[in-house]
Amino acid sequence: MTTSTNSKRNEHHRWQHARDLFAVMVDRDLKILYKRSSLGFGWALVTPLLQLFIFLFVFRQVLGTQIENYASFVFIGVLVFGWFQGALGMSGGLITGSKALVTQPGFPLTLLPHVMVGVRLFHFVIALPILFGLLWWQGIRPSLPWISLPVLLVVQYLLIVGLAYPLASINVIFRDTQHIVGVLLQLMMFLTPVFYSLETVPPPLRPWFYLNPMVGVVQSWRAVLLDGAWPDLRVVASLLVVGIVLLIAGRRIFVSQSFRFAEEM
16 A cells, blocks of 8 residues: 555656646746847737738738638637647757757656647737737627637647657657758648638538648637637547547657667757
8 A cells, every 4th residue: 555655646746747847948948039039928929910910911902802700710720820830840859959958867858849839839828818809809709619718729739749749759860850841831831721711622622621630620719719609529529539649659759769869969
């Protein structure tokens, strides 16, 4: 009984230590990112707002897109896909850019993808008040399905971390990975309904679009925020399963390759 109790106590301490270390490292990375910056965290809002204005001008004013509440429609896509793109764009250099931590004995390297995704999540969260204000300005009020938003956050978090693990480990050996990922993410944005409606895609092609997990994520956010509807349970459940599988498989790849990180640096 004593051995079992001690084991549970040690496990609890390990989890607590990991949580504390995660919080400290996210805070550290944010401070380093915006050190001596005049705008500070305001820079996290510059890119999505610029994208919003560009898409509004091009698609609303130039091309005459008639999507209802288009400003909110686009901003949801920009923020949701931006978290995905920003985090995975950084994942390639996660290990190669952390030599001091990689060579530090006993440091839990498996925590690094979570820290990186957590930093990008912070950027996402601080932009949400602007989105909510935009929705209110366009006459959209909170509804009961909004309580499902934390579930969508968790699903997207699992998807991103699950992909970040293998990308970070592969880039240690094949350094072109981060550049290839950057190009693929740029192409992927055009295959995700960020600035256009999925309804404009020919029906025979739509099932192929759903192979891109971000299509289901973006559509779920819009269903909740714009339509006041519950997200499609089948889509969310499928994405959750995919996220868990990616996390487990990606972490195993990362751990199996981690013994080579220090010697490849």
